[in-house]
Amino acid sequence: MIRFFILFIVLLVLMxxxxxxxxxxxxxxxxxxxxxxxxxxxxxTEFDPGVVSAGKVLRSTGNGFAVSxxxxxxxxxxxxxxxxxxxxxxAPWKHRLAGLAAGIAAVQGLNIIRVxxxxxxxxxxxxxxxxxxxxxxxxxxxxxxLIVWLIWVRTLPRVGDSGEPxxxxxxxxxxx
Amino acid sequence: MNAPTVRAQRLSPxxxxxxxxxAWLPVTFAAWYFAAPIxxxxxxxxxxxxxxxxxxxxxxxxxxxxxxVAFTTTLRPGQSVAGGIVTVDVxxxxxxxxxxxxxxxxxxARERRRLRTLAIGYAVLVPAVAWGVVADFLKNIAITAPAxxxxxxxxxAWQRExxxxxxxxxxxxxxxxxxxxxxxxMHRGFLEQMRRIPYR
Numbered sequence: 001m002i003r004f005f006i007l008f009i010v011l012l013v014l015m016x017x018x019x020x021x022x023x024x025x026x027x028x029x030x031x032x033x034x035x036x037x038x039x040x041x042x043x044x045t046e047f048d049p050g051v052v053s054a055g056k057v058l059r060s061t062g063n064g065f066a067v068s069x070x071x072x073x074x075x076x077x078x079x080x081x082x083x084x085x086x087x088x089x090x091a092p093w094k095h096r097l098a099g100l101a102a103g104i105a106a107v108q109g110l111n112i113i114r115v116x117x118x119x120x121x122x123x124x125x126x127x128x129x130x131x132x133x134x135x136x137x138x139x140x141x142x143x144x145x146l147i148v149w150l151i152w153v154r155t156l157p158r159v160g161d162s163g164e165p166x167x168x169x170x171x172x173x174x175x176x
Numbered sequence: 177m178n179a180p181t182v183r184a185q186r187l188s189p190x191x192x193x194x195x196x197x198x199a200w201l202p203v204t205f206a207a208w209y210f211a212a213p214i215x216x217x218x219x220x221x222x223x224x225x226x227x228x229x230x231x232x233x234x235x236x237x238x239x240x241x242x243x244x245v246a247f248t249t250t251l252r253p254g255q256s257v258a259g260g261i262v263t264v265d266v267x268x269x270x271x272x273x274x275x276x277x278x279x280x281x282x283x284x285a286r287e288r289r290r291l292r293t294l295a296i297g298y299a300v301l302v303p304a305v306a307w308g309v310v311a312d313f314l315k316n317i318a319i320t321a322p323a324x325x326x327x328x329x330x331x332x333a334w335q336r337e338x339x340x341x342x343x344x345x346x347x348x349x350x351x352x353x354x355x356x357x358x359x360x361x362m363h364r365g366f367l368e369q370m371r372r373i374p375y376r
Contacts, residue, residue: 150367
């Protein structure tokens with residue numbers, strides 16, 4: 001567990017540091033955030049045609065209200081946390097890759113719900129928007145990451161599932 | 177046995193755990209918000225100590241009003257404002273929303289000695305809150321302040337970069353990740369039970 005913890009912290013700091021570099025911002029974070037805004041707008045227009053996206057901004061053509069998806073709200077940091085947790089935990093690479101694919105989809109899926117919900121909360125009540133934006137959704141996204149990680153850990157092959165016999169032991173079994 | 181009980185038993189332990197966490201979150205968030213002036217007093221105190229120890233030449237006083245920490249600096253706003261000084265207000269709620277998350281996770285895990293776990297977790301998370309508060313203050317005076325204010329701080333380029341990283345880490349990562357890490361480390365038994373095998 002200590003090895004997992006140290007490796008997790010190292011990977012987290014490393015990936016977060018890389019994310020903050022101008023190159024990563026330009027070639028990954030900004031296009032990612034724009035795509036998030038476009039996907040959110042395309043989902044919203046299914047029931048509310050008066051919504052458009054421009055860059056990282058989601059805007060209502062009806063009342064002019066707009067939200068700009070900034071760092072912390074684009075799901076990149078949450079994804080980094082999930083990647084660090086899955087890479088740090090001892091697991092076969094096949095399970096890691098499957099977990100990363102499903103986990104990133106789950107985190108980004110909830111993040112789209114966050115963006116859309118904040119877009120409408122902001123039009124309804126500014127105080128509620130601020131509360132949801134600054135506190136509640138931040139906690140919920142991290143809870144999502146934790147749940148995804150717990151589910152993934154539960155799906156990992158257990159000791160003995162590989163079909164290999166258990167290692168021989170010379171010690172007598174402990175008795176209570 | 178009635179129907180809701182049967183349905184509840186069909187849920188996996190993890191699903192039950194998640195539902196209980198979600199049920200507790202509004203309660204813990206309300207408790208955190210209304211008790212913030214008291215709950216966050218140690219974080220304000222720690223921020224004061226760090227500021228006075230590390231940046232004594234920049235900080236004249238640190239005062240807490242509710243969840244807000246006000247840093248009174250030795251910096252002058254500019255030549256046009258005679259006798260004025262720069263003050264920076266930092267909202268501690270921005271860096272402490274992990275406390276209600278940690279509390280909800282701990283209560284939902286239903287492990288023994290929950291109060292002890294909550295107390296230890298709180299003590300471990302207070303420095304993370306203080307990190308965010310101090311980094312926010314430094315970011316304000318060294319990076320986002322007008323040039324005539326930032327130049328008085330004496331920070332060189334690499335120090336500004338370090339402050340920027342500390343602020344980004346303290347606002348985007350630490351407030352959310354710290355409670356999850358502390359919770360995982362303090363609930364190894366619960367996690368082993370969830371997974372039904374020991375950690376390797």
